[in-house]
Amino acid sequence: MKIKNIILGALVLSLWNAEVLAQKISTPKSHFGFSIGDDYQLANYQQMESYFIKVAKESDRVLIQESGLTEEGRKQYLLMISSPDNLAHIDKYRTISQTLGRAEGLTDEAARKLAKEGKPIVWIDGGMHSNEMVGSHQLIETLYLLASSESQEIKNYLDKVIILMWHVNPDGQDLMADWYMQYINKDKRNMSIPRLYQKYVGHDNNRDFYMFNMKEASNLAKVMYVDWLPQIVYNHHQTSPAGTIVAGPPYRDPFNYVYDPLLVTGIDGVGFAMINRLNEEDKPGYVRMDQSTFSTWWNGGLRTAPYFHNMIGILTETTGNPTPSEIKLVPERLIPRNGLPNPIHPQKWHFNQSIDYSVSMNMGILDYAARNGDKLLYNFYKMGKNSIDRGNKDYWTMSPKHIEEMKEAYQDDISTKKQKITNSVKTRFTTIPSLYFDSILRRPENRDPRVYILPADQSDFGTAVKFANALIKSGIYVYQATQDFNHNGKKYPKKSLIIKTNQAFRPQVIDMFEAQDHPHDTQYEGGPPIRPYDAAGWTLAMQMGVSYDRSYEDVEGPLQRLPYGEMIAITSNVLPNSKGGYLINAKANDAFIVVNKLINIGEKVYRDGNSKNFYVDGRLKDKLKKASDGLELRIDVAAKKPVNLIEVKSLKIGLFDHYGGSMPSGWTRWILEQYGFEYTCFYPQDIDNGSIESYDILLFIGQGIPGRNDELTKFRQPDVDLVPQEYKHLLGQVSIEKSIPALKKYIDNGGKILTVGSSSELVYHFNLAVTDPLAVTEKDGKHTPLSSAEYYIPTSILQANLDVSLAENYGLDSSINVVFNNSPVFKLENRKDLYAIGSFQTEKPLLSGWAHGQQYLKDGSVGLVALLGKGKLFAFGPEITNRAQSHGTFKLLFNQLYN
Structure with a gap:
């Protein structure tokens, strides 16, 4: 459907006359009752939504389109802003952007012509992020300026550029603004909300832009990667480093090796335009490059994910709040340098100043786009065309491991006298014979794959489909086999999925399948490592446990290319009658959806003690079919009823949370709901007052248990007097003195506790026969972790081994990929009442990312089970529920949620 047919307030071109030229646009003050940027004033989303709709009706420069619902049911809108003439031909310009961005079937000459048109x-x-109110409020001021200004500058931008505006988190805007404004006394206004400002994930909503679990992320993906394909994406955040106003581009090293060089220099060009604009307007305090923390390495953020789609992603972090603040004195930031060419002096700071900076940077980007429009469009095509060309031939992406391999080969040849030393003086950049380029770097096995094949007969094809759908949401096109086919001597069944790399968004394809190899830079030779800015490794196929084959030649066969943006269709299961009953494949995560649906309607489900699959009686055929419809799940007919059956019964689940909200707990809430597990949240006070006794199992995901050196957890606590009575039961800390004995009593009485990540400190509070290989215990008993110069592993993917004979590991393979973020590991001797579920068995378990000191992990357990009194403790070190992405380890949670 064309945009002009679905907008609110359709543009009527016949009214384009002198009266329209003089149209009156409602000011923000007339609508909100205050000027945007006034101290102590915030607008909620309901007010912003009505203003967006009002301006779209009043202005012939603005179109508005409904673009999906949030997790709490609010509408998200796309605002399209440009000249009336451009908006009258909006579908033409959108199609040109799509055509150039996908770069298929175009010659350079044709692309240049389209770029000019x-x-x-x-x-x-x-x-x-809803506590970052500068970002949301600058949208209001920018919209008004673009809709109302008669300046030649603004008209030039509108004539030459199409602007898309998007509010990322409407739910959080309402929550945060309403909370702040509820206090009549301005001095008491605060942002200490009682829960996450996105229903499930809070701040982590900016970690969901390759998985698209949240509705808001999926809505954005449809607009950005399927419908529009913008050339520049500007993502507003706050706050800046101390003593500065803005942190922005250009960014520090490293950038990801799969990017096209045009992307990196394109970011630089836009960044220079932004800082120049601020300097022209006497707005100091912009920090960049080595003086900032941000790199362009990782995927998954709203600013960074576009890089893998050849889009220039811009992040700024701008200081400021509705409550006036202060720019503090940082002596080192008073002297100009390349990373901070125009320092700012300490001073009082007001909200409107931050809004002014943000609007100025918006204008700087629009000015750049207006001056360089044809270049932006053509380079967008050029990057996509380069990707297609690389996917059609042998191509090698360089990474640090290849460089090290080449240098080691040269050193080996020197030691065996096959080569002579070519440099008499050792420098940072030394030369070696060119023959190593072809003999090492151009080895056939180091090539990038041209095709990835996801066989339909893998044990959990449903998860493979979820993975492919995440790719489709991000604008990747996927093929599906319409019949069985053969490739490289292997037979692949019908419905297998094929992802080719000869497409414009090739960087995204490679990034989702191949390991990230973050450089292991040091502050100086032999010095401590330079830590990655964020996640170091995230390879989604590895996280999800998807099975796939690489092919270095194109795949031909009975393949159907699926339309851009359309999810893979799931065919209904066909179940024949069966007197022996049905076996549901327990290796598939979606089996738990079916099991829970049946249990929740009162039907009995069993586990076959031999195959470990789930079993249901043949008389449940119709109910089983209804429960499994819409799922890519294998259900087999049982020849006869298995003899070794154990009934599966749901446990009453308590999930730990705290005032302000826990993101790991929130992600787990979402996972439990997707798979049909019923749960209730409990809080620190519930532990101390005995309310936890009503649960069969308690889940502590991430933070929840104090560290060994701490008396209490460290959850942020607001001023109690400012918290309404209805939220006071959420307050409190978990204490060693009172809470830990209560948890011990709970488990002794037959309860179960499951911990993940840092909450596994409970192992040590219970004084189990477990030691920590990543820490030293001092004479005074204090727990001292290894220093970051010795050991540091930010979010990366590691390989571990599991004991698959254990019930805790049913449905899993003996080799497993785990998401690891400085996670706990354990050393213990197996016995009947205390045993490990699996371990790291090598000194180099790293698969994707960066791991400094990974040798310390060897023989360390990734999880353990302790039988205590009448109950049981499950402790998992790695992030088995990581941001609802690590499907490959979900069963380590699910298996424990039945008796």
């Missing part, structure tokens, strides 16, 4: 598309968003 088109208009660059600039995306500007705000409101991602």
Whole structure:
């Protein structure tokens, strides 16, 4: 459907006359009752939504389109802003952007012609993190300026650029603004909300932009990667480093090796335009490059994910709040340098100043786009065309492991006298014979794959489909086999999925399948490592436990290319009658959905003690079919009823949370709901007052248990007097003195506790016969972790081994990929009442990312089970529920949620 047919307030071109030229646009003050940027004033989303709709009706420069619902049911809108003439031909310009971005079937000459005909598309968003109110409120001021200004500058931008504006998190805007404004006394206004500002994930909503679990992320993906394909994406955040106003581009090293060079230099060009704009307007305090913390390495953020789609992603972190603040004195930031060419002096700071900076940076980007529109569009095509070409031939992506392999080969040849030393003086950059380029770097096995094949007969094809659908949401096209086919001597069944790399968004394809190899830089030779800015490794196929084959040649066969943006269709299961009953494949995560649906309607489900699959009686055929419809799940007919059956019964689940909200707990809430597990949240006070006794199992995911050196957990606690009575039961800390004995009593009486990540400190509070290989215990008993110079593993993917004979590991393979983020590991001797579920068996378990000191993990257990009194403790070190992405380890949670 064309955009002009679905907008609110359709544009009527016949009214384009002198009266329209003089149209009156409602000011923000007339609508909200205050000027945007006034101290102590915030607008909620309901007010912003009505203003967006009002301006779209009043202005011939603005179109508005409904673009999906949030997790709490609010509407998200896409605002399209440009000149009336451009908006009258909006579908033409959108199609040009799509055509150039996908780069299929175009010659360079045709692309240049389209680039001159088109208009660059600039995306500007705000409101991602709801306590960062600068980002949401600059949208209001920018919209008004673009809709109302008669300046030649603004008209030039509108004539030459199409602007897309997007509010990222409407739910959080309402929650946070309403909370702040509820206090009549301005001095008491605060942002200490009682729960996460996105229903499930809070701040982690900016970690969901390759998985698209949340509705808001899926809505954005449809607009950005399927419908529009903007050339510049500007993602507003706050706050800046101390003593500065803005942190922005260009960013520090490293950038990801799969990017096209045009992307990196494109970021630089936009960044220079932004800082120049601020300097022209006498707005100091912009920090960048080595003076900031941000790199362009990781995937998954709203700013960073576009990089893997050849889009120039811009992040700024701008200081400021509705409550006036202060720019503090940082002596080192008073002297100009390349990373901070225009320092700012300490001073009082007001909300409107931050809004002004944000609007100025928006204008700087629009100015750049207006001056360089044809270049932005053509380079967008050029990056996509380069990707297609690389996917059609042998291509090698360089990474640190290849460089080290080459240098080691050269050193080996020197030691065996096959080569002579070519440099008499050792420098940082030394030369070696060119023959190593071809003999090492151009080895056939180091090539990038041209095709990835996901066989339909893998044990959990349903998860493979979820993985492929995440790719489709991000604008990747996927093929599906319409019949069985053969490739490289292997037979692949019908419905197998094929992802080719000869497409414009090839960087995204490679990044989702192949390991990330983050450089292991040091602060100086032999010095401590330079830590990654964020996640170091995230390879989604590895996290999800998907099975796939690489092919270095194109795949031909009975393949159907699925339309852009359309999810893979799931065919209904066909179940014949069966007197022997049915076996549900327990290796598939979706089996738990079916099991829970049946249990929740009162039907009995069993586990076959031999095959470990789930079993249901043949008389449940119709109910089983209804429960499994819409799922890619294997259900087999049993020849006869298995003899070794154990009934599966749900446990009453308590999930730990705290005031302000826990993101790991929130992700787990979402997972439990997707798979049909019923749960209730409990809080620190519930532990101390005995309310936990009503649960069969308690889940502590992430933070929840104090460290060995701490008396209490360290959850942020607001001023109790400012918290309404209805939320006071959420307050409190978990204490060693009172809470830990209560948990011990609970487990002695027959309860179960499951911990993940840092909450596994409970192992040591219970004084189990377990030691920590990543820490030293001092004479005074204090627990001292290894220093970061010795050991540090940010979010990365490691390989571990499991004991699959254990019930805790049913449905899993003996080799497993785990998401690891400085996670706990354990050393213990197996016995009947205390045993490990699996371990790291090598000194180099790293698969994807960065791991400094990984040798310390060897023989360390990734999880353990302790039988205590009448109950049981399950402790898992790695992040088995990581941001609802690590499907490959979900069963380590699910298996424990039945008796």
